[in-house]
Structures are given as C-alpha cells and as structure tokens.
Amino acid sequence: MATETQTASPQGVREQTATEVPHHPPSHLKSYFVSSEQQFDAAKLGMWIFLITEILLFSGMFVAYTVYRAQHAHAFAEASHTLNWVMGGGNTLVLLASSLTVALSIHYAQKNQQRKAAWSLVVTTGLALVFMVVKYFEWTAKFEHGVFPGEAFNPHGSHYEHLNALPYARQFFSIYYVMTGIHALHVLIGVGLIA
Template structure:
C-alpha cells in the first residue's frame, strides 16, 4: 500500500510540488494518477492471489475426476451447517467492508470505523467456527497427509476407502491457506480501523481502505468457490 511516506515529499526541492496534498507522493502528478495506479496495482495483486489458489482448484478437479466416490464419501463427513454459517458470515463481512468504503466516501469516519470493526468481528467469528470444525476432525484422527488415521463412529469406514486422504489433504491445504489470508486480512482491517479512527482518511483520500476492501472481497470470493466444492458436491 502506497501510503505511509506521504509527508516526505514536502521537502522536495522541485517547485512543481508546491501545492500538493500531503498524501500525494512526489513521483505522481495528481491524486487521481496515484489512486488509479494503486488500484490497478491491487487488481494485479488480486489476480496473483487467484492464480495462487487456482493450482489448488486444479489439484481438486484432477483428483475429484479420478476418485469421485472417495471424494463424495469424504466430503459427506464435513459439517455443511457450519460451512453454510461460515459462508453467511463471510458474505456479511463483505457487506460491512463495502459499507465502510461507502461511509468514508461520505466522510463519515465514525461509521467507517464501526463497519471496519464489524468486519473484523465477523472475520474473527469465521476463524472461530473454522477452529471448531478443524478440532472436530482432529478428534477423529482426520489429519492432512501421513497422520491421517480416522477413528470413531462415522469416520472409521473412511480408512478403507483409497484416496480419501487426498481429499482431506486438499481440504486442509485449501482452507488452511484461505485461513492464512483471513488472518492477514484481519491484520489489515485492524490497521485500517485504527487509522480511520486516528483520522488519516477522508472523502479526499481513502485509497488504503478501498484496497483493503478489495483484498477482503477476494478472500470472500475464494470461499464462495471452496464452500460448495468441499462441503456440498
């Protein structure tokens, strides 16, 4: 994010910098150029995120295509209720982060902070639910990779089906990497909430909030695809 060094440019020796707004970095001509650049940069970063996950989706598609029965059996042990709740939680957090941008565009800092904190709370809720889901699996010996040793009723029969471990490996890797992105997103949102509270942003300049919002929506979109593929079909 292209933000922190804003004041540095005031010392520039060149006269053309005289009446620049303080958030404008010296090498940009206008705020608009800076904003457009930041946004294009963010979109490029987002497609790298999409391609990062795409490899996991490809792995999923390949193994599902080869072992449909194992995937169906393994998938049926995932808790679709918790998955659905988590989907709604993330969708709501997408709404609140969109609202935070709406409010900062209207220069309503208080509501911006509230929306961001709501997003943060929902993200936290998502992780808590995910934690309980993981724990429920670990209790029954469902681990990624070599440690996979299902025990207990409703799980033992999985041991007899080949390629079930593949499903859980992919499940844990996909949701794990997604979870890491949620944690990073929470960090960014906290930072934005704090800065919005401090009064860094206004309807003149709120690029970091907008970029954080974009990032958060991508995290949501990835879950939108993960949820039906892992829990339902």
C-alpha cells in the same frame, strides 16, 4: 512592497511575487509519484494485480480438487460426507456478510461518514473472528479423530473410521486443509490490515 523573483517553469521564466505561496504536494502524496492521480492509478493497478493472483491461486486449487474428484469420485464423495455442512454453510454466510460490511465501510468513507465507516470495519473484524472460531471447532473435531493432512492421516471414531478403506480420502483432506487454511490465513491478514 512585494519583492519579485525569477522562477523557472517548464514554459520558461515567470515572475513570482513574495505574496504567492510556494506549491507543496498534498500530504498523502508519496515522494515517488508526480500527482495524486498517478498514485491512485498505481494503487488501483496494484489491487487488480493482487486480485488476479488470488484468482489464479484459488483457481489452481479448485482445478486440483476437480481433477482428483473426477478421478476418485467415490472416495471424495465419502470424505465430503464427513464435513459439517452447518459449520461450512454458516461460515459462508459469515464471509458474505463481512464482504457486505467492508463494501459499506468503503461507501461510508467515500461519503465522509467516518463513524459509520469505522463501525462497519468493527463489524467486519467481529465477523472475521466468528469465522476463525468456527474454523477452529471444525478443524479440532477432525484432529481429535486423526483426520490430518498427508501422511499423518489416521482416522478413527465412528464418523471417520470408514475413511481408512478409501485410498484417496487422504488427498481429499490434504486439499481441504490447504484450501481452508489459505482462506483462514487471508482472513487473519485482512483483520491485521483493518486493525
């Protein structure tokens, strides 16, 4: 015989039998959220805020680069000619491919194809490591010839020596290192989050 108890509800008091299972929230639901929908909406809002801050950060850097390039066109053009376009172009393709593999991992996770989702993330991590290795070789080639940011800027070697005569080449490389360094930091953080 089932026992009956009185349980309070927003609509008043209702009868509950002993055979009813008490309601427990889903295991993924954090204690400070009322529902899964509220938690999802908060996560979505957080992601949009993060993306907006990223756009603002990189927009500011691109504006700084554009203003300096407009004011010192010759120095910035000469300094940019010393960059290795093959490495830069290759890294751009690597980043585009890693964006695709992350999107595929989300697609597979939504389709409950966990194995494919995991492999997509493994490929993404591999591409991130390729990006970092290319960035390492790109930067060390400059460091070996004194092409540092800021006051340490002292270019030497046949490929870089002419930069000494350009007063704003230092600013070009300062912006270059900040932009590519922040990008590399984002890649490392992404690898950490995936792992």
